[in-house]
Amino acid sequence: MSTTRPELTGDHGMVASTHWLASAAGMSVLERGGNAFDAAVTAGFVLQVAEPHLNGPGGEVPALVWSESDQRVSTVCGQGVTPAAATVDAYRELGLDLVPGTGLLAATVPGAFGGWLLMLDRWGTWRLRDVLAPALAYAERGVPVLDQIHTAIGTVADMFRADWPTSAATWLPRDAVPAAGARLTNPALAATYRRVVAEAEAHGPDRSAEIEAARRAWYEGFVAERIAEFCAGRGWRDTSGREHGGLLSGDDLASWRATVEEPATYDYHGVTVCKTGPWGQGPAFLQQLALLKGYDLAAASPAEFVHTVTEAAKLAFADREAWYGDPRYADVPLATLLSDAYNDRRRALIGAEASLELRPGDPDGRTPVLPHPPGPVPVDPRSGVLSGVGEPTVSVHDGHERTGTDGRVRGDTCHLDVVDRWGNMVSATPSGGWLQSSPTIPDLGFCLGTRAQMCWLRDGPPASLRPGARPRTTLSPSYALREGRPWLAFGTPGGDQQDQWSVTFLLSVLHRGLGLQEAIDAPMFHSLHVPSSFWPRGSRPGVLLVEDRTDAAVVADLRRRGHLVEPQDGWSLGRLSAVARDPGWRPAPAAPGTGFLRAAANPRGAQGYAVGR
Template sequence: MTFTTRPEITGTFGVATSTHWIASAVGMSLLEKGGNAFDAAVAMGLVLNVVEPHLNGPLGDLPVIFRAAGDAEPTVICGQGVAPARATIAHYRSEGLDMIPGSGLLATVTPGAFDGWMLLLRDHGSMSLREVLEPAIHYAETGHPMLPRVAATIAGLADFFREEWPSSAATWLPHGKVPEAGDLFCNRDLAATWTRLVDEAEAVSGREAQIDKAREVFAQGFVAEAIDAWMQEACVMDAAGGRRKGVLSGQDMAEWRASYERPLSVDYGDWQVYKTGPWGQGPGLLQSLRILEGFDIGAMDPMGSDFVHTITETLKLSMADREAYYGDPDFAEIPMEVLLSRDYAATRRALIGPEASLEQRPGRVPGFEAWADAAIARAAAQTPTEAGAGAGEPTMAHLTEKRGDTVHLDVIDRWGNMVSATPSGGWLQSSPVVPGLGMPLNSRAQMFWLEEGLPTSLAPKRRPRTTLTPSIGLRGDGAAMAFGTPGGDQQDQWQLIFFLRLVHQTPNLQAAIDAPLFHTAHNQASFYPRGTRPGHLMLEPNFGEATIAELRRRGHRIEVAEPWTVGRLTAAQRDPSGLLRAAATPRLMQAYAVGR
């Protein structure tokens, strides 16, 4: 018998799992009303904007991987907005910057999340705009229980909001006071924004026409107009310590829309794993699987030092390649065919020895060596940082409350449609609320470099290389799984560990999620101030003293986390029989899976 912190949810009608119990319940409620997985996912995503505002918002970013019932492979929706037309390296340098701040208005790219959700709803959903927005409007208008971490985040920034970001103070400090954990919290400006948007969309007839009208209202109507007017005047404090104006305009919003893409994938054993392109970090998990297929992972003790060491050293290599080579493939030739090849993986695997590496070691891809050299130089130029430095970096409970993070959801319906999505950005702590709208802008531009000639150089219309990375896996017998996690640079680290445990150790989703987790901050961080921690390895303490001591002996620079604080994984699976299964992490005590 497998003992877990909570049962693996099973059924045949539908399952929904996310990083907040209310969002999961909302998703299930739409399935009960006859909606499909796409309707449920959109409603869940919009509710997560409300109940986890320190982790995501409507003006943030959205990658989605979904698979419609009967399709051979999944599809990607890119809801990742691009750099504004005036976002040039020269302009940012003229502002006295050599790195894009992790907060403030210059950290903003074109908002992408809402249009990504609308594209999914229009083309694959079945319910109306009003039906999927009503739950978010309800919780914004009548209130939702304030999470302790949201209250703590607001408390830590209350004085800053009052002094520097008054529009945020008006939203997050009702009646001038810090909200208490557990109290009902309302965001009536956000409720009014969504209500007006629905009303304007319903001026036209037909479900699809109304959704398209909502997209237009958002990108060219009153939402974009409010953002444009505010950006022309606002000059706010950012993480670099200066008050600066932004460059986003209404025209940037009018010219951008979410889009479809084919995913990247590799096989691992009986599974085919699918991720977004290299504008996200997802291919890093695929590279890791290519390297790890040359080890007998199944023979390793899942609580032992060989397991942790081998995966950690693999992650260091794939993440070094991420930093050197990934970026927007619309602007740079990204050598993904080489990076995902077995021949290349063999050269990387040969670098893994018995001791922990303290070096940044991107591979040498012919014709792209200059990018590898630049990545090594950038890492060397950054002062090694301890956890807690900088604004806007995703974290877990063991780190500061003042940073943003991300949310995640997975949903499968009775017909076999499935969605995995990782909404992020628009955090309450990294950008001021746009007056009247009840929502902050995103800060995703901090992932660009202010250096020419890189796949991640700041340039107008270019997508930042994000950390957002939902997943779908298809097994040879017909099983299909959606999974993911928040966590910035840790997302694909935790997902890799979960997937390997599922493949090699237990078929139970909840058991694979409950098992102890670890990650490394060895590689250059994606978030301001972009530091490194050479050799770093954080583990949950239930790996045991002997394993931790052996990893120290091998040269890993160990940080033992507080118990049950690493990772926020969720997962949902459809078995060949039609049985649906779902699970969610017990860590932080807010993620839940529901289903029947």
């Protein structure tokens, strides 16, 4: 199979991400003696500047890391929590049935900064100034405007001018949508990072003390003060069509810290796959593997492969809807959901035809509770795609279109993977705080995220809104071990689709014999069957999107099986990247092995990039 670009092979280090500037910045760290964690943190901060429509400083980051010194996979949870004042009754009193998809009411504690700093402190070697330097420089001097940035800002430009003037001041230089290829700066963000570094370095030469001082500046100092003041100030229009202030307070920020946790794992065909806990959707990936364990996918026809994988996803994601939530507040029966006995029973529901039902299971005999959307499914008439699909959804719902647009835009998120010559490896999926999320805080140069839109305004379901809880996020980095040793770090943006596209990628490598780049380039597919995690929380039962490069006979077979197939542009589904360590690789100074480090990145959108040597 031909590929769009070479699969990289080397033995010094590899970085793959959704933007070439981040990959290059990360690789420059590896070239100068930094390790995978230093490189990942550097690349993560660059992504905030290079892809501001997909993530930002006000967002969050989950990551899976392998440390050679620890000899284990750990989960870094940089997912912030809901405010203490965020109760179901508080939103109901505002006349809301759903948490708005934009604006301040959907804000959680911005966890990305704390997550990256935790990684840097525990496993990194570089100082804060050094890992922030590339992002600070890009914010000050500017980054090239991607076509997608131009389109995203253009879609919301009128809304910015009318309703979010602080965002207009930041993202509409000279009151114009920046042209593709133009230089886009963010001097306010550069000033924020410069002040954080200065306050951190004032605490002396100790690296850990410096990093902790930076964390305090963000969550207890001037950054927290500005965020709290902004939320307590005037109201801003959101997707409800009305103006609301925010609930996030200084106490919410000061009481939160990023954490290190054990990953959820599942053994499948000789590999151990690692994901976040059920505060994210990651275990749905593992449950799909548990369901698919009963099939010979290597022998399946192309249509049978797509059908079986899709039907397994429907069952796993139905369980996500009924059972996943922050395990500190919800009793999530994860061990049963991933058990072979439970999935043997669930597998019997997969038949020869596509299911049009949402069918959660009854682990341990418990009755599932589904938080159903309150209204009809909204569809974007221009694209035929559910308007809530992707990250984020931005819309002005006042009953009128403005200059030909309702402010609605499909978004995404970011991903990066790093492996170094010592064997350390990182998979991270930063997201949130998109420039379209909420009004820009002018003193800081960034906006808050909207992750609380994933919480249901209903008592009972595990993913219901609760004060101080993590929303059940879609962000889902992936990791796989072979014989207890790190093998593969991978992932993709894409909201609910992350743990569909990533599953297909891994299955293609394991069962179809594809290389990393081949598996990324192969025609992709995903289901819209399960309710979206994003406002307005709709679903399209039975709908299956496939890239139009898919063989026509396969499409016909899928339709015969009852799937409502909707072909999409041939290079539009998925933004995967991956790094790997071949079997036989040994970290220096041990005897050299026979394997290499490898990397691959997504060609879709013409911005993903892998680099290494």
